[in-house]
Amino acid sequence: MRNIFLFIRRYAIFILFLIMQTTALSMLFSYNRFHSTLYGMFSSEVSGRLNDRVDNVYSYFSLREENEKLRAQNAQLLSQLPSGQLFADTTKRLVRDTVKIDSTNSYRQFEFMDAHVISNSVFLQQNYMMLHRGSNQGVQANMAVVGPEGVIGTVIGVSSNMSTVMSLLHRQTKLIAVLKKGSGLGEIVWDGKDPQTLILNKIPKTVVVKVGDTVVTSPYSDRFPPGMNIGFVSAVTNDQETNTYILKVRTAIDFSNVHHAFVVKNKLQNEMDELKSKLNKE
Amino acid sequence: MNVVIKNIIRLILIMFVQVFILNNITPLHQLIVPYFYFIFILWLPFKTSRVALLFIGFLVGMLVDMFYKTPGLHTAAVLLLAYLRPFVIGLLMPKEITEWGNEEPTRFTMGLAPFTTYVIILTLMHNGYLILLEWMNFGSFLYFMGKLIATSSVSLILVMIGELFIHRKTRNR
Numbered sequence: 001m002r003n004i005f006l007f008i009r010r011y012a013i014f015i016l017f018l019i020m021q022t023t024a025l026s027m028l029f030s031y032n033r034f035h036s037t038l039y040g041m042f043s044s045e046v047s048g049r050l051n052d053r054v055d056n057v058y059s060y061f062s063l064r065e066e067n068e069k070l071r072a073q074n075a076q077l078l079s080q081l082p083s084g085q086l087f088a089d090t091t092k093r094l095v096r097d098t099v100k101i102d103s104t105n106s107y108r109q110f111e112f113m114d115a116h117v118i119s120n121s122v123f124l125q126q127n128y129m130m131l132h133r134g135s136n137q138g139v140q141a142n143m144a145v146v147g148p149e150g151v152i153g154t155v156i157g158v159s160s161n162m163s164t165v166m167s168l169l170h171r172q173t174k175l176i177a178v179l180k181k182g183s184g185l186g187e188i189v190w191d192g193k194d195p196q197t198l199i200l201n202k203i204p205k206t207v208v209v210k211v212g213d214t215v216v217t218s219p220y221s222d223r224f225p226p227g228m229n230i231g232f233v234s235a236v237t238n239d240q241e242t243n244t245y246i247l248k249v250r251t252a253i254d255f256s257n258v259h260h261a262f263v264v265k266n267k268l269q270n271e272m273d274e275l276k277s278k279l280n281k282e
Numbered sequence: 283m284n285v286v287i288k289n290i291i292r293l294i295l296i297m298f299v300q301v302f303i304l305n306n307i308t309p310l311h312q313l314i315v316p317y318f319y320f321i322f323i324l325w326l327p328f329k330t331s332r333v334a335l336l337f338i339g340f341l342v343g344m345l346v347d348m349f350y351k352t353p354g355l356h357t358a359a360v361l362l363l364a365y366l367r368p369f370v371i372g373l374l375m376p377k378e379i380t381e382w383g384n385e386e387p388t389r390f391t392m393g394l395a396p397f398t399t400y401v402i403i404l405t406l407m408h409n410g411y412l413i414l415l416e417w418m419n420f421g422s423f424l425y426f427m428g429k430l431i432a433t434s435s436v437s438l439i440l441v442m443i444g445e446l447f448i449h450r451k452t453r454n455r
Binding site: 013014016017020021023024025026027028029030040043044046047050051054058119121123124125126128164193194195 | 302305306312315332333336339340343347348349350351352353354355357358361362365415416
C-alpha cells in the first residue's frame with residue numbers, strides 16, 4: 001500500500017499530464033458531436049462575440065468588393081423579374097376560367113436568410129465558419145449555406161445568436177452534385193490540400209466532360225436549392241480502377257474571402273424528414 | 283509590474299495576434315500554417331512549477347481551440363510542450379530551477395545558443411505532435427513530413443522575430 005502512494009507521489013505530475021492529455025484527445029476524437037455539447041455551444045457563443053467585434057473592423061477593408069458582388073447579384077435578380085420579360089402575343093388567349101383555385105400558382109420552397117460571416121478559416125483540415133445568426137433568428141442545424149457566387153457549406157451547430165458552419169473545405173464533406181449540362185450524378189469531396197480545389201467523384205465515363213464545365217447542386221438534395229453553383233471543372237482524370245472520372249473542381253466561391261452568406265431554409269424539410277423516417281421504419 | 287498581471291496581458295496580446303491576425307492571412311501554401319501562440323509557454327518564468335505549467339498549458343490550448351474550432355487538438359500539443367519544458371531547461375541550464383528569481387527564458391538569461399536550441403526542440407515537439415494528430419485522422423506520410431518542416435520553419439521564424447523585436451526587461455547576468 002505504501003508503495004502505491006509512493007508511486008503516485010513520485011509520478012503525480014506525469015499522471016496529471018496523462019489525465020489532461022486524455023481529456024484533450026477524447027474531445028478531439030469526438031469532435032463531430034462536440035458542437036452540440038454544452039461546452040461547444042458556450043465556447044462558440046463566447047468566441048463568436050469576440051469574432052463579431054473584430055469582424056466589424058475587417059469588413060471595412062472589403063466594402064468595395066462586397067458592393068460589386070451585391071450589385072452583380074442585384075442585376076441578375078432584376079433581369080429575372082417578370083416585368084422585364086415579354087411574352088409573344090400569339091400565345092395570349094382570353095379564357096373564362098371555371099376553376100376557382102389557381103392551381104398553377106407557385107409557392108416558395110426555399111427561403112434565404114441573410115447572414116454575416118464573422119469568422120472563417122481555410123488553413124486546416126476541418127474548416128468551419130461562424131455566422132452571426134442563430135436559433136433566435138431561425139437557423140437550425142443541417143440548413144444549407146450559400147454565398148452570392150455559390151455553395152459554402154452546411155450548418156452543424158447552433159447557439160442562440162451564432163451558428164457554426166462546416167464549409168465545403170472539410171474532410172467530411174459529401175455533397176451530391178451534377179454537371180450543369182445535364183447527365184451525371186457525382187459526389188463532391190475535399191482532399192485537404194488546396195482550398196480552391198474540390199474533388200468530384202463518381203461521374204460515369206459515358207458522360208462527356210470538358211474543362212470549364214459548371215458543377216451545380218443536384219435537384220435531389222433536400223437541403224440545397226437545385227442549380228446552385230459549386231465550381232468549374234479544372235482538370236479531368238480517368239480513374240483506372242472504376243468506370244468513373246476523378247474531376248478537379250475550382251470552387252465558384254473564394255473561400256478565403258467570404259463576408260456575406262445566405263442560410264437556406266427548406267420549407268418542406270419536415271415533410272421530407274417524416275417521409276424518410278416512415279421509410280426507415282418499414 | 284506583478285508577474286501574474288504581466289503574463290495575463292501578454293497572453294491576451296499573443297492570442298490576439300494568433301487568432302485575429304495570423305489566422306486571417308491568406309494561405310501562402312497549403313503546407314504552411316502559422317503557429318505562434320506557444321511562445322507564451324516558452325516565455326513563462328523559470329520558476330513556474332510543473333503543475334502550474336500543465337494547467338496554464340491546458341488553458342492556453344483550450345483558448346486556441348475555442349477559436350480554431352478543433353476541440354482538443356491544440357490543447358494536446360501545448361500540454362506536451364508544457365510537460366517537456368522543464369526537462370529541456372534542465373538539460374540546457376546547469377543551474378537548479380529554484381535558484382532563479384522571476385527571470386524568464388530569454389537570449390540574455392540563457393545565452394543565444396542554448397535559447398535557440400530550447401526554442402527549436404520545443405517548436406518541433408509542439409508542431410510534430412500537432413501535425414501527427416492531424417495526420418492520424420487522414421493524410422499521407424509525405425504530407426506529414428512536408429507540413430512538419432514547412433510549418434515548423436514558419437513557427438521558428440515567428441518565435442525568433444518575437445524574441446528579437448519584443449523588448450522584455452531582464453537583468454543581464
